[in-house]
Amino acid sequence: MDTGDRLGKRLLEARYESEAWRPQLFRLAVAEDRRALSTLLDEVPGLQVYDALEEQLIDLIRTRNPSERISDPAARERVRLYLGETPPEEYGVWVYYSWAARLVHLLDEAEFVELRTNRNKYKLTPEEQARLATKRVGVIGLSVGQTVATTMALERSVGEIRLADFDRLDLSNLNRIRSSVHNLGVSKVLITARDIAEIDPFLKVVLYPVGVHDDNLSAFLLRGGKLDVLIDECDSIDIKLKLRVTARLHKIPVLMETSDRALIDVERFDLEPARPIFHGLVGNIEPERIANLSTEEKIPYVLKIIGEGTMSSRMVTSMIEIESTIKTWPQLGSCVVYGGGAAADIVRRMNLGQMNYSGRFIADIESIVPNDPAPDGPVELPHVPAWTAEAMERAADRGTHGRPAALAWSTEQARELVELAARAPSGGNTQPWRWLLRGGRLFLFHERARSESLADFRAMGGVAALGAAAESLRLAAHARGLELAQQVFPSADEPDLAAVFERLAGPGPDALPHWHDELAGALGARNTNRKASPREPLDLAHHDALRDATCSISGARLQFVAGDADLAEIADLIGIGDQQRIIDDRLNREMFREVRWTPEEAEATRDGITIDSLELSAADRAGLSMCRRQDALPLLRALGGGKGLRKSAAKAIASASAVGLLTMPRIGAEQFFRGGQALQRMWLVAHALGLAIYPMSTLPYLFLRVRHGGEGLSEAAVAALAEARPRFTRLFPGEPEQAEVLLFRVSRAEALTQSSLRRPVAEILHVSGS
Structure with a gap:
């Protein structure tokens, strides 16, 4: 043999x-x-x-x-x-x-x-030890659960232990489950039961080696006597919900320990039978709704249960990498042992009637004994002074050399026009404009403090927004029968005085053209629509209409990519830009400075991007929320991680009819201003055609910074972007010095959920007294 x-x-x-x-x-x-x-x-x-x-x-x-x-x-x-x-x-x-x-x-x-148990005295009195011997504790999930169960067995702080887990030991479990390689493939409940038997052969242990499910959950909780405490350490969110529903029905308290930062959650359903499950953090979620979700799709619910703010920075990093470079959330042996011991301690005190309330507790050893002293404070973003009324008046004097205007504006006219002009698009809805009505002229200023950022080289994106606002003003004025003259950047001494508008008595060579004045009706309705929808090819007539609208501004050019392979390529490239924007400290801070997480935040500032307008899935929304954890970024960068952050771009491009790039011949403020006028014309035409526009311009603006030396970006970011640049120019060939004003998705989409707000006219328009 x-x-x-x-x-x-x-x-x-x-x-x-x-x-x-x-x-x-x-x-x-x-x-x-x-x-x-x-x-x-x-x-x-x-x-x-x-x-x-x-x-x-x-x-x-x-x-x-x-x-x-x-x-x-x-x-x-x-x-x-x-x-x-x-x-x-x-x-x-x-x-x-x-x-x-x-x-x-x-x-x-x-x-x-x-x-x-002699060495338990008098941490436990003989009377307490005898009382504990009458208690029944159930443990579901035997990673952390194994440590809790064996610790209770060590103390003999329980008379009966019920163990449930359907899983068998894998080699990847041996970073946190105390066992031996000869147990690979053996049921986790058997391993734990054997460990307990080798500690104490007289301790009663009851096994549920297929785990708990609808058919045996009540038996686990009640057969042989009702459990005194249920310890939930299972991974299945729907089972977690079912456990609590049934435990609450039978007035059984539930304890959960997460092993990350030793978060311990206690729900005393025995004392508070009407207590909301998970302290009300998850609402009324039906377990069946989440039973078959992927690991990534479960993340929003995990964050609600655990609490995003309670997670360690390394867990946040790991969550970002799930289903990208790691399969599921990690656990460390030291954390499992530490947390399991803490859980066993609390269960003992609950069973002795010493701990009689619900709550959430963090026993994080790294917070108690940190690696480093507390930092001095947050790193401040660069400060750019905002325009004041007095500064605008002085700049207006210099920009017009004190010459009087031909015709006066009424204050009401100016307010109406500025209100519509302020509906123009701007990167991050920063609304980087201030207006001054003075001496019969309307002045448009670049409020650089709102648009200066690492992702917007020389605030050129802000200048494009000013151009879009100027185009909106033209349309609004023509709709009211007004003729306008426009000067763009009239004074080299005042580079942030972007434009000056004067009323004219009638049409003439100085008057702005009447290009498609009928689009004025769309000024208040045009929006950024990020909703996903099934992909539809871009109709040739629509393609031509968007191109013609763009090219109505001298020098403006519009290119599209629409084939499957090209769209997959641009999705990956946009994802690279998104990844860099999130993992870089400053880019991350600036990005999240634009996000408004609640209606109250949005109403308070009336700028920025409301979280609902991003049209994110629950998983993507949870992922974005984790990405604002600055403490997780250093490890993410060190690992070369964050590729999972590219997924949202892939999802967005999956519904694209096409991706367009609007360019101007050269890089410069006046070119970007005129490019902004072109993008507003194109966007309004798209709206009239029922097309949805979604700007995705982080990538070209980061390219622009790299093309000018990459100042402010990390070496790794510059290298990643420089490597991506040739792939981008193969998709969108052009002149080396061209200005890439807007990269965007065009698609068919349902009406958006929510529009971002605009600042009130009183905040952005100053009416001079002189």
């Missing part, structure tokens, strides 16, 4: 023993037990026998006489007297552990328990 056959035979012989977990007890004073043990000794080859009964009895005698100093010879003599006529081999009990082929001679139950 070769080695393989011999191994196969041994595996078959071991199959029965592989499922064993209850030790066999033999008391030799009982004739039947004596015969059974004799048979066992004959039939089990290689049986290991351990007999330390004398040492146990010496220990028992010394603990019963703590004030005496008993020498070893005297202790052995007391043991002889204590045994009397009873042969040593007949005293106590012989315990056979079949899975380990071990036979161990122990004190019988009463003396065993007395001696084994």
